[in-house]
Amino acid sequence: MVATTPPSTRREPLTRDRVLRVAIDRADEGGVEALSMRPLAQELGVVPMALYKHVANKDQLLDAMVDAVMGEVNEAVSRVDAGSPAWQPTIRARILAARNVFLSHPWAPGLMVSRTTMTPAVVQYVDGLVGLFLDAGYSIDLTHHALHALGSRALGFTQELYDDSGEADAQAEQMLEQMAAAYPNITAMVAGIVHDADTTLGWCDDQVEFEFALDLLLDGLAALRARS
Amino acid sequence: MVATTPPSTRREPLTRDRVLRVAIDRADEGGVEALSMRPLAQELGVVPMALYKHVANKDQLLDAMVDAVMGEVNEAVSRVDAGSPAWQPTIRARILAARNVFLSHPWAPGLMVSRTTMTPAVVQYVDGLVGLFLDAGYSIDLTHHALHALGSRALGFTQELYDDSGEADAQAEQMLEQMAAAYPNITAMVAGIVHDADTTLGWCDDQVEFEFALDLLLDGLAALRARS
DNA sequence: ACCTGAACACCGTTCAAGT
């Protein structure tokens, strides 16, 4: 047999980082609501109570997970800032880079809106974004309004309310037909969009919708800046 | 003693409506995460399992609660439609009326974004809103984009990410001072807004921010409609 | 001093035993 690490140190020591890493992996796979302390400990080959040496409680674990994802966002954003001189494309690119990170951690947005404490990495990200607005000549007031108007979109995600991106299966179509009488407008809209669809992605593309809304807001804000 | 309802029928019978009503009351007071089946049953003077005669499980109870709130919204909206002929003020008024309802059920937004099933009252509300856009001459495509761009704001709420409406207490101010070096932009923004504040509400007013963002979006959409 | 198993105080829900 090949010489590996000696048996006594085979089980790599439990660190806060390792706890965070597998917690995030588990959340990526099964969602955050399926993440509980006991199975997490088991996956780490450790007794449940051992986790409490590295995180005070589950709440702090969740905060740390969010912070780690925002750390990824900050790293991704720093790679993207090859500095176009125009402020609007810069902000746009930064937000879309952030969005890319959230696409691989779909549980993170839900966690972020439910949590009230702002972690350091979030503060860092927002500080950078505020800096871009101020550098672009936005007043402090307008920058503040912009942050609220963008809402979670400033961080790079939206909480889609109801999933309308799924392909229309037989059951849904039948239900739609029954709804036609009671809800004529929504039925017309769905029918019209399905008909016009030029992709096979279903009848709406999250990326397109995100960019549409983002540009609508950034254009509107730019007009307000120019006017002031 | 005064003749009241006879003792045998004193305890009014448990109905689905009564379950919903006190469930919503409890959520209004303590938040939805503090709502559990056992205490809910106790408040209703009933054994926990009795609830399961009226709701299949807790998930269905939560869906029904959301539907009830959206019912309130639809009712409020119907009272507001004293029909201005212009589409934009009409949509604006409708959304602000919806928002008013959510202000007294602060747990509802969080529940709505976490749930994937669209209840009848939601469909009804969205159908009405889509109707307004279509009547205003919006194309089906633009209406669909509008719905996505407005997001939860179309329903009358935003999930505020981090609460910055609190008054700056001593601890927060001290922390802010320590942050000034690391996060100059955000510090400048907070300082600037606190200084300019013309209200005692703290340094931002949710209602004002909501209307600002709503108008920004509706104005932008109106421009797109005019151009097409 | 450190680690850990059992225990505590909860959950939502099943199910069999009572009426």
Place this chain on the structure above:
DNA sequence: ACCTGAACACCGTTCAAGT
């Protein structure tokens, strides 16, 4: 047939007993 208590399979976390 209907109602319901006890029980089941989980939670997060405390704590005292082991080393």
